[in-house]
Amino acid sequence: MTHVLDSIPAASVAEPSVARAARRPRAGLLLPLALLSPSLVFLALFTYWPVVEVLWDATHAVTRRGTRFVGLANFAALFADPTFQRALLNNALYALGTVVPSLILALAFALALNGAGRVRALMRAVFFLPVMIPLVAAAALFLFLFLPGIGLIDHHLARLGLPGANWLGDPDLALSAITVLTVWKNAGYYMLFILAGLQAIPDEAREAALLDGAGPWQRLRFVTLPALRPTFAFVGVIALLNAVTQVDHVFVLTKGGPSDATKLLLFYIYEQAAERYDAGRAAAATVVTLGLLAALTAVSLARGQGPEAAR
Amino acid sequence: MISWWKGAAFALVAAAGLAAPRAAHATDIELFFPVPVDGALARNMSGLIKEFNDSHPDIKATPVFTGSYDDTLLKTRAAIKAGKPPAAVIMSANFLTDLSIEREIAPMDDLIAKDGKTPDAFMGQFFPALLPNAVIDRQVYGVPFHNSTPLLYINADHFKEAGLDPDKPPRTWAELYDAARTLTKREGDRTTRWGLMMPSNYDYGGWILEALTMSNGGRYYNEDYGGEVYYDTPTMLGALTFWSDLVHKAKVHPAGEQKGPAVTGAFLAGQASMMIISTGSLTFIRDTAKFPFKVAFVPMNVRQAVPIGGASLVQPTGLSPEKRAAGWTLIQWLTSPEKSGWWSRATGYFAPNKAAYDLPEMKAFLEKNPDAKIAVDQLANAKPWFATYRTVPVRKAIEDELQAVLSGKRQPKEALAAAQKAADALMRPYVEDTALRLPGAE
Numbered sequence: 001m002t003h004v005l006d007s008i009p010a011a012s013v014a015e016p017s018v019a020r021a022a023r024r025p026r027a028g029l030l031l032p033l034a035l036l037s038p039s040l041v042f043l044a045l046f047t048y049w050p051v052v053e054v055l056w057d058a059t060h061a062v063t064r065r066g067t068r069f070v071g072l073a074n075f076a077a078l079f080a081d082p083t084f085q086r087a088l089l090n091n092a093l094y095a096l097g098t099v100v101p102s103l104i105l106a107l108a109f110a111l112a113l114n115g116a117g118r119v120r121a122l123m124r125a126v127f128f129l130p131v132m133i134p135l136v137a138a139a140a141l142f143l144f145l146f147l148p149g150i151g152l153i154d155h156h157l158a159r160l161g162l163p164g165a166n167w168l169g170d171p172d173l174a175l176s177a178i179t180v181l182t183v184w185k186n187a188g189y190y191m192l193f194i195l196a197g198l199q200a201i202p203d204e205a206r207e208a209a210l211l212d213g214a215g216p217w218q219r220l221r222f223v224t225l226p227a228l229r230p231t232f233a234f235v236g237v238i239a240l241l242n243a244v245t246q247v248d249h250v251f252v253l254t255k256g257g258p259s260d261a262t263k264l265l266l267f268y269i270y271e272q273a274a275e276r277y278d279a280g281r282a283a284a285a286t287v288v289t290l291g292l293l294a295a296l297t298a299v300s301l302a303r304g305q306g307p308e309a310a311r
Numbered sequence: 312m313i314s315w316w317k318g319a320a321f322a323l324v325a326a327a328g329l330a331a332p333r334a335a336h337a338t339d340i341e342l343f344f345p346v347p348v349d350g351a352l353a354r355n356m357s358g359l360i361k362e363f364n365d366s367h368p369d370i371k372a373t374p375v376f377t378g379s380y381d382d383t384l385l386k387t388r389a390a391i392k393a394g395k396p397p398a399a400v401i402m403s404a405n406f407l408t409d410l411s412i413e414r415e416i417a418p419m420d421d422l423i424a425k426d427g428k429t430p431d432a433f434m435g436q437f438f439p440a441l442l443p444n445a446v447i448d449r450q451v452y453g454v455p456f457h458n459s460t461p462l463l464y465i466n467a468d469h470f471k472e473a474g475l476d477p478d479k480p481p482r483t484w485a486e487l488y489d490a491a492r493t494l495t496k497r498e499g500d501r502t503t504r505w506g507l508m509m510p511s512n513y514d515y516g517g518w519i520l521e522a523l524t525m526s527n528g529g530r531y532y533n534e535d536y537g538g539e540v541y542y543d544t545p546t547m548l549g550a551l552t553f554w555s556d557l558v559h560k561a562k563v564h565p566a567g568e569q570k571g572p573a574v575t576g577a578f579l580a581g582q583a584s585m586m587i588i589s590t591g592s593l594t595f596i597r598d599t600a601k602f603p604f605k606v607a608f609v610p611m612n613v614r615q616a617v618p619i620g621g622a623s624l625v626q627p628t629g630l631s632p633e634k635r636a637a638g639w640t641l642i643q644w645l646t647s648p649e650k651s652g653w654w655s656r657a658t659g660y661f662a663p664n665k666a667a668y669d670l671p672e673m674k675a676f677l678e679k680n681p682d683a684k685i686a687v688d689q690l691a692n693a694k695p696w697f698a699t700y701r702t703v704p705v706r707k708a709i710e711d712e713l714q715a716v717l718s719g720k721r722q723p724k725e726a727l728a729a730a731q732k733a734a735d736a737l738m739r740p741y742v743e744d745t746a747l748r749l750p751g752a753e
Binding site: 148150162168170172258271275277 | 505
């Protein structure tokens with residue numbers, strides 16, 4: 001993700017020099033190219049070349065008798081695979097289940113903790129704490145919380161006389177368990193963005209609303225939320241990317257199981273590539289996943305910024 | 312994905328090569344080792360390798376911890392692809408078939424011949440039950456390092472309290488079923504103590520199901536050909552239905568997927584009275600349990616039979632002659648009777664080298680810990696471990712269905728049909744290239 005963002009300023013710097021290059025072909029082009037070459041080399045090596053290779057892999061099949069071009073056959077096989085359909089559905093549910101609650105929680109935290117004061121600063125640090133724990137470590141911690149019978153959750157449920165559950169071992173619960181962990185982990189991170197967004201709202205807008213006699217709910221509904229719209233678009237995209245690119249906890253807690261219940265797209269791709277040696281299908285799944293992600297990102301950002309730009 | 316990986320690995324290897332000046336004459340080698348069960352195996356391994364390096368000044372071995380058995384397979388394959396294979400790997404014994412089909416590990420017959428031994432004489436040091444997973448197409452691909460079988464563990468206090476005799480653990484499925492019902496405790500809707508628990512997570516579940524299938528007279532897979540599994544068969548249907556009944560009918564075994572640590576944890580906390588897990592956890596249980604426990608053979612329905620488990624030392628293809636020779640020295644040292652016996656006492660795995668049991672320290676140990684002897688005795692009933700082309704996904708095909716059955720999502724019969732179909736599809740490329748490659752078809 002970062003390299004895409006990095007490349008934007010790089011490209012905008014390059015543009016004027018290209019225009020100048022039309023007038024003075026050699027000298028004008030050499031210096032910017034030389035200056036850009038370190039990042040260009042790394043981008044080519046680690047971004048563009050893999051993209052080309054994924055596209056190549058996606059249209060070829062490696063069999064025991066050699067490699068051949070198969071066109072879109074890998075994509076056809078991919079969409080016919082019930083496990084892929086399941087992974088797609090799981091990931092959609094997971095994205096919905098993580099993005100919406102973590103944004104709502106992040107907004108609630110941010111609204112409650114906006115402003116100065118020692119207690120607020122302390123609470124902000126407390127809510128931010130899960131962000132600083134690596135996802136793998138967080139997953140390892142939750143393994144002990146979720147242990148059926150002897151884990152922390154079941155232990156306390158038993159004290160209340162309630163039956164526990166096999167949180168990670170029950171196909172109906174496993175995805176929700178993973179979702180809860182993710183919301184816990186990410187809400188504090190999104191809170192930071194929303195806090196920044198809140199501080200960018202001009203005081204005049206709030207004061208004007210107060211003078212007009214708007215209540216707290218009206219101020220939230222008509223002043224704060226509209227002003228936060230670009231922030232939400234941005235955080236929404238980040239959250240969406242996280243829902244697809246972070247599967248560390250799936251590796252630690254469930255390995256996609258039980259019975260495919262927590263198989264997310266990235267884990268599916270990993271299984272196809274690393275366990276089944278099916279580079280073609282893994283590449284096809286990668287192309288589909290990235291295509292979906294790019295489309296969703298474009299839509300969210302356009303919706304978030306469109307009305308702002310029009311105003 | 313893979314290519315990116317390859318590039319990064321190359322860069323790392325190149326950097327490492329530049330940064331680390333070689334020691335005068337010592338050959339640097341790496342040993343990849345997994346830690347598949349509970350306990351302090353990683354620490355024990357570091358101690359063992361330090362001892363090896365001290366006694367072999369011309370070799371510098373570095374132990375590299377590579378996670379579970381499945382992870383070790385992946386990391387070994389990644390290292391081979393990156394052009395930097397480790398000189399020796401402690402590899403799950405049932406991956407050797409797949410690795411030899413893909414020519415990713417090298418036979419060791421020439422190294423054995425160089426030492427003036429025949430392969431038969433060399434492999435004769437080890438228990439015969441271990442050979443089918445190590446000798447493939449009459450070539451030696453692996454040297455058994457630590458091995459296990461599934462074992463029934465019982466909480467002796469619970470047995471006494473429930474009026475059962477802890478000196479007579481269940482021997483048949485019927486006795487197991489009855490004992491589990493007697494031992495289970497409930498408070499209203501809530502089960503406070505399970506009669507029996509068996510792990511059903513990936514890797515463990517397939518192995519336990521294989522043990523039940525074999526105890527039911529089944530074979531599970533074709534020991535002589537890597538393209539066939541017998542999932543949709545009466546023996547397996549009986550085994551899976553038995554497990555399903557323990558969960559859904561008798562309600563003496565918790566529903567859903569159970570991970571290995573959850574099973575041992577529940578047993579140690581007194582929340583499960585019996586469990587069937589690996590002998591490899593024996594030392595951990597012995598050191599941790601705060602109550603008297605006993606172990607016994609896996610109960611049978613048709614015959615007494617269990618699969619072996621554990622790992623063998625293998626050498627990837629593409630090693631330089633020096634590294635290969637140094638790796639071979641390490642392999643022989645690790646599998647000698649003394650080290651084999653020491654590792655066995657440290658972990659609970661039994662020592663594959665028969666001579667380990669003739670050593671005085673081993674005799675004294677078995678005298679003190681008769682449970683360790685039961686694990687060795689069960690070897691008389693041991694059969695090879697499920698190994699096919701693409702073992703991991705073929706195994707996951709049945710494990711996904713097993714988990715669905717234990718969660719009440721599927722009936723055993725349809726689950727087995729689905730697993731068979733999935734496994735056949737996975738092995739299809741190999742089958743088409745071997746058993747179905749017929750004259751005149753080209």
